Amino acid sequence: xxxxxxxxxxxxxxxxxxxxxxxxxxxxxxxxxxxxxxxxxxxxxxxxxxxxxxxxxxxxxxxxxxxxxxxxxxxxxxxxxxxxxxxxxxxxxxxxxxxxxxxxxxxxxxxxxxxxxxxxxxxxxxxxxxxxxxxxxxxxxxxxxxxxxxxxxxxxxxxxxxxxxxxxxx
Amino acid sequence: xxxxxxxxxxxxxxxxxxxxxxxxxxxxxxxxxxxxxxxxxxxxxxxxxxxxxxxxxxxxxxxxxxxxxxxxxxxxxxxxxxxxxxxxxxxxxxxxxxxxxxxxxxxxxxxxxxxxxxxxxxxxxxxxxxxxxxxxxxxxxxxxxxxxxxxxxxxx
Numbered sequence: 001x002x003x004x005x006x007x008x009x010x011x012x013x014x015x016x017x018x019x020x021x022x023x024x025x026x027x028x029x030x031x032x033x034x035x036x037x038x039x040x041x042x043x044x045x046x047x048x049x050x051x052x053x054x055x056x057x058x059x060x061x062x063x064x065x066x067x068x069x070x071x072x073x074x075x076x077x078x079x080x081x082x083x084x085x086x087x088x089x090x091x092x093x094x095x096x097x098x099x100x101x102x103x104x105x106x107x108x109x110x111x112x113x114x115x116x117x118x119x120x121x122x123x124x125x126x127x128x129x130x131x132x133x134x135x136x137x138x139x140x141x142x143x144x145x146x147x148x149x150x151x152x153x154x155x156x157x158x159x160x161x162x163x164x165x166x167x168x169x170x
Numbered sequence: 171x172x173x174x175x176x177x178x179x180x181x182x183x184x185x186x187x188x189x190x191x192x193x194x195x196x197x198x199x200x201x202x203x204x205x206x207x208x209x210x211x212x213x214x215x216x217x218x219x220x221x222x223x224x225x226x227x228x229x230x231x232x233x234x235x236x237x238x239x240x241x242x243x244x245x246x247x248x249x250x251x252x253x254x255x256x257x258x259x260x261x262x263x264x265x266x267x268x269x270x271x272x273x274x275x276x277x278x279x280x281x282x283x284x285x286x287x288x289x290x291x292x293x294x295x296x297x298x299x300x301x302x303x304x305x306x307x308x309x310x311x312x313x314x315x316x317x318x319x320x321x322x323x324x325x326x
Contacts, residue, residue, distance in 0.1 A: 012178075013293075015300035017312050105313035106300075132179035139300070140183060144308050148183050148271050 003068060003077065006095045006114035009124055012131045013110045018142040020100045023107050024073035026138050027098055030055070036137030036147040044078070046070055052078040068095070075099055080113070085168045091123065092116045111135060126158035175279035176292050180299050182272050184306040186265045189272050190238035192302055193263055202301035202311045204319055210243070218243040225249065230258065239265055245278070247287065256287040274299070294319045 016023060026032040030041035033054075040062065041055040048070055054063035065079035080096040081088050095114040100107060113127050133150045141147035159169045182189060192198040196207035203220075206227065210218040212235050220228040230244035242262040247253040259280035266273045276295060281288040297318040301311045 013296035015297055015312050015314055015318075017304060017308075017310075103297075103318055104315045108297075108314075108318070128177075129179075133181055136181035136303070139303065140307060143304060144183075148181065149269065150181050150271065151269060 001068070003095065003114075005116045006093075007116075008097075008112040008114050009119060010113040010127050010131065011110065012135055013108060014135050014139055015103060015106045015108050016139045016142050017106050020073035020102060020107055022142060023100050023109055023138075024076070026142055027076065032138075032141070036141045037134050038150070038152065046072060052080075054080075069097070073100055084162070084170070087162070087167050090165050090167055091119060094127075109135070120161060122157050122161035124158075125161075126155040129155055129158075173279070174281040174283055174285070174288050175277065176288060176295060177278075178276045178295050178299055180274045180276075180303055181268060182274060182303045182306055183270070184272050186238035186267060186272055188306060189265050189274060190241070192306060193241060198305070202305045203298050204301075204314075204316050212237075212241070218245075222249075233260065234262070241265075244280075253287050253290065256285050257282055259287065259291075290319075 026036070028042055028044045028046065030043055033040060033042040039057040043051070043053040043055060044067065045051050046067070048067055050067040050070070052065040052067055053061050056062040061083055063080055063082055065081055067076070067078050069075055069077035075098070077095060077097040080094045092115060097112045097114065099110040111131055113131070130152065133152055137147045137150055162169050192202075194208060194210070194212055196209065199206055199208045204222070206220050206222045208218070208220055210216055210232055212232060214232050214235055216232045218230045218232055219226050227249040228245055228247050230246055232243050234240055234242035240263065242260060244258050245261050246258045247256060257280060259278060262277040264275040264277070276299060278291050278295065297314050301314065305311045
């Protein structure tokens with residue numbers, strides 16, 4: 001698959017007082033992600049072609065994907081497909097890339113959500129609402145040892161747009 | 171095609187009052203805004219200035235001030251020649267209580283299509299607002315090189 005055809009439609013950059021290794025671990029381990037990502041567990045095989053899963057608190061696979069770039073602790077690219085029937089057929093794959101760079105005594109983390117087609121702001125609103133909450137929590141956890149509880153309302157704007165496209169949402 | 175603008179949302183463990191103070195006091199901004207000081211009496215219509223090492227880098231006027239909920243000012247770059255030709259832009263801070271946290275939304279708009287300023291701003295804000303969050307949550311800013319602010323000139 002040619003990753004170049006996927007263009008970043010949502011980008012979020014955050015600086016964290018930590019090391020690249022710790023940021024990598026926080027992004028890819030269930031133990032960490034449960035604390036800052038609404039109790040969701042990230043499970044990843046850290047190799048090309050490895051499985052990437054985000055498991056909901058009830059144990060179901062909420063997001064399934066595959067590892068496309070794996071250069072710890074600098075760069076990770078995975079597919080990030082929400083398991084709702086018809087979603088990938090209609091929206092194409094969602095690709096997420098994390099870039100981790102040292103910046104003085106901090107780390108610059110850039111998340112890019114990439115797609116191979118134009119998507120409406122309504123569809124993209126889910127990620128644009130979710131990423132700041134997830135990555136704000138990750139920063140707090142790494143800097144203070146404690147992740148705040150950020151309880152997000154369901155992304156109604158996105159759910160309505162998906163429903164209008166005939167995608168079955170919960 | 172959406173209009174050129176920059177939006178950044180951050181969730182911060184603090185109160186709306188403390189966040190308002192952090193955005194409007196030069197004591198605070200000097201710590202997280204790479205040494206820059208904000209100057210204004212924060213009344214609608216009053217002048218706004220941002221100073222770095224005593225030199226005005228950006229200036230404008232207070233457009234909205236509703237403490238501790240909403241603050242907006244116009245923003246015109248004064249320092250770098252390559253950015254001085256850009257039109258007057260606008261910054262809007264929205265502060266909302268969110269459970270035990272505060273959600274800060276920064277909107278910066280009024281850019282020209284294809285201008286350099288949006289790239290500069292898109293790189294600067296995440297560094298500034300990451301430092302602000304660290305300062306309020308752990309009492310200490312991040313040690314990020316000032317070069318992070320300039321990084322965007324060549325981007326996009």
